[in-house]
Amino acid sequence: MRLEIKDLHVHYGKIEAIKGISVTVNEGEIVTLIGANGAGKTTMLKTISGLRPVSSGQIIFNGEDISKMPAHKRADLGLSQAPEGRGIFIGMSVLENLEMGKYNRKNRKAEMNEDLEKVFHLFPRLKERISQVGGTLSGGEQQMLAIGRALMARPKVLLLDEPSMGLAPLMIANIFNIITEINKTGTTILLVEQNAQQALQRAHRAYVLEVGHVVKEAKASDLLNDPAVRAAYLGTGAH
Amino acid sequence: MADKKFRYNVRDHAAEYWERSPKWRRVCLSISFIAFFYALPFLNNPLINTPGSDFQSVLFYPVGMYVLMAIGLNIVVGKSGLLDLGYVAFFAIGAYTMAILGTHTGLNFWEILPIGIALAMFSGALLGTPTLRLRGDYLAIVTLGFGEIVRIVAVNIEAIGGPRGIAGIPTPPDFFNAKFTILDPKPYYWVLLTFTLLIVWMVRRMAARRPGRAWDAIRQDDDVAQLMGVNTLKYKVWAFVLGAAVAGAGGVLYASQILSIVPDQFNLNVSILILACVVFGGIGNLWGVILGATLLAFTPERIRFLSQPRILVFGIALVVMMNLRPDGILPKKKREHFDPNWHTVEESGEGEIK
Numbered sequence: 001m002r003l004e005i006k007d008l009h010v011h012y013g014k015i016e017a018i019k020g021i022s023v024t025v026n027e028g029e030i031v032t033l034i035g036a037n038g039a040g041k042t043t044m045l046k047t048i049s050g051l052r053p054v055s056s057g058q059i060i061f062n063g064e065d066i067s068k069m070p071a072h073k074r075a076d077l078g079l080s081q082a083p084e085g086r087g088i089f090i091g092m093s094v095l096e097n098l099e100m101g102k103y104n105r106k107n108r109k110a111e112m113n114e115d116l117e118k119v120f121h122l123f124p125r126l127k128e129r130i131s132q133v134g135g136t137l138s139g140g141e142q143q144m145l146a147i148g149r150a151l152m153a154r155p156k157v158l159l160l161d162e163p164s165m166g167l168a169p170l171m172i173a174n175i176f177n178i179i180t181e182i183n184k185t186g187t188t189i190l191l192v193e194q195n196a197q198q199a200l201q202r203a204h205r206a207y208v209l210e211v212g213h214v215v216k217e218a219k220a221s222d223l224l225n226d227p228a229v230r231a232a233y234l235g236t237g238a239h
Numbered sequence: 240m241a242d243k244k245f246r247y248n249v250r251d252h253a254a255e256y257w258e259r260s261p262k263w264r265r266v267c268l269s270i271s272f273i274a275f276f277y278a279l280p281f282l283n284n285p286l287i288n289t290p291g292s293d294f295q296s297v298l299f300y301p302v303g304m305y306v307l308m309a310i311g312l313n314i315v316v317g318k319s320g321l322l323d324l325g326y327v328a329f330f331a332i333g334a335y336t337m338a339i340l341g342t343h344t345g346l347n348f349w350e351i352l353p354i355g356i357a358l359a360m361f362s363g364a365l366l367g368t369p370t371l372r373l374r375g376d377y378l379a380i381v382t383l384g385f386g387e388i389v390r391i392v393a394v395n396i397e398a399i400g401g402p403r404g405i406a407g408i409p410t411p412p413d414f415f416n417a418k419f420t421i422l423d424p425k426p427y428y429w430v431l432l433t434f435t436l437l438i439v440w441m442v443r444r445m446a447a448r449r450p451g452r453a454w455d456a457i458r459q460d461d462d463v464a465q466l467m468g469v470n471t472l473k474y475k476v477w478a479f480v481l482g483a484a485v486a487g488a489g490g491v492l493y494a495s496q497i498l499s500i501v502p503d504q505f506n507l508n509v510s511i512l513i514l515a516c517v518v519f520g521g522i523g524n525l526w527g528v529i530l531g532a533t534l535l536a537f538t539p540e541r542i543r544f545l546s547q548p549r550i551l552v553f554g555i556a557l558v559v560m561m562n563l564r565p566d567g568i569l570p571k572k573k574r575e576h577f578d579p580n581w582h583t584v585e586e587s588g589e590g591e592i593k
Contacts, residue, residue: 049466050465051462051465051466070465070470070472071462071465071466072465072467072468072469072470072471073468075465075466075467075468076468080466081466083462083463083466087460087462087463087466088463089455089456089459089460089463090459091455091459092455092456092459096452099452100452100456100464100467100469101467103449103452103453103456103467103468103469104467104468104469149467153467153468
């Protein structure tokens with residue numbers, strides 16, 4: 001098991017946002033967390049990557065409990081996140097953003113060209129924009145940059161927070177194709193999405209979150225045909 | 240649009256000229272630039288002389304001293320985006336180190352200098368480590384408090400003179416032919432200029448390397464910087480400590496020139512004025528900050544002949560300037576690193592959605 005979350009509780013002040021969630025992610029899988037706004041999806045990712053403190057519970061990564069570890073050390077272990085809202089550095093160029101993705105890699109310089117090639121292979125658009133400043137990219141390009149930058153760190157597990165948010169339908173399909181491709185080259189992915197249709201089509205397994213709880217856990221393909229899930233998240237159940 | 244292009248021309252053309260200059264021309268330019276500043280005290284130009292105060296003294300304090308401290312504060316505020324409203328505290332710590340050790344021990348200026356810098360750095364780390372977890376406004380308030388605490392502590396400790404401060408601080412020993420006396424500010428100015436050049440060199444080197452990149456990332460998005468593996472707390476504390484070191488060095492030198500210090504010299508106004516230098520000149524841009532500090536420190540002295548209304552005139556000039564150039568006199572380039580393709584990139588960026 002690559003990543004195992006055991007009975008996780010997270011608070012914002014006195015409000016409990018995550019009320020005892022357990023999730024496992026196996027080597028080579030795409031696992032998705034779906035749910036409505038406020039279900040705690042983004043909080044889950046922030047807690048896993050270390051931006052939110054854990055109230056109780058464990059986050060086990062490669063057999064090591066990392067729940068007390070600061071975020072930057074988790075990044076060094078191989079947890080890499082493309083943050084929500086395409087959190088790129090808007091004042092840096094595309095290349096500088098990508099270089100930031102390798103900030104702490106030991107063989108930064110030796111790996112740089114090879115990894116840039118890989119990212120540009122996945123996202124040829126980024127190569128065209130290489131010296132353009134992050135803030136002037138389109139929404140889709142910013143999302144590509146956020147994912148590409150996360151890949152520069154050679155992650156063992158890639159955390160993706162709402163990669164489809166605010167994108168045009170064509171761009172969404174494009175991004176999800178690339179996510180599938182990244183997974184096929186051996187990167188384990190934990191994907192948080194509101195676009196349940198796309199997420200369930202691409203993922204191996206899925207968890208349905210509702211106000212801080214896991215209400216369902218199954219193979220993604222089973223959830224796609226689950227009447228309750230269809231009604232609540234796919235908007236087709238009533239027919 | 241045409242107006243906008245004109246605005247950035249001076250800085251960009253200068254940067255471009257520099258980038259395209261061969262090495263020999265850069266060396267010549269640097270040397271003549273530096274020589275000019277070393278020769279500045281001998282310059283007697285009616286445009287820049289200061290009626291009502293001694294030009295050579297003005298060059299040392301406030302102008303040189305404010306330039307030095309603005310460069311230091313720019314590491315904290317401009318490079319890493321941390322709002323520090325108590326910067327004067329480190330200046331005070333440097334000055335008090337010089338005053339106490341200078342009057343009570345046999346140590347001379349050159350021996351006290353590293354101690355003062357070390358103490359300022361230590362207090363920077365002491366203040367920074369717990370408080371740099373805070374963000375934005377909270378950090379500003381804590382640093383504001385720290386600045387006042389240092390001053391109030393100095394007022395209340397009788398052993399270091401209380402509100403009367405410390406008098407009889409020794410001047411630095413002679414350095415070759417240069418004699419440091421109260422009557423001649425030139426040697427102090429040269430020492431200060433040397434400090435400043437060293438710090439400019441250091442800051443430029445750091446900004447172009449990993450710490451600079453980390454500060455950039457932290458300023459733009461602290462959370463994302465952590466996700467990239469940047470130990471943000473470490474780099475923020477370092478920015479704070481380096482800023483403190485610069486102010487500490489300034490404080491030691493200042494105390495050795497002024498001969499007596501009182502706590503009220505280190506009040507909030509100084510912190511605010513240094514911050515104003517940084518913002519006025521162009522936050523984050525080293526040359527802008529230097530220019531801003533020079534103007535802000537120099538103008539009140541230049542217009543001293545106006546006597547009472549000069550502060551009013553100074554205030555109006557500030558307000559007008561900030562309206563005309565809200566990003567400062569020489570704002571930081573929107574692109575943060577020089578790129579020879581910059582213009583073509585900008586052009587292709589405009590017709591982006593096709």
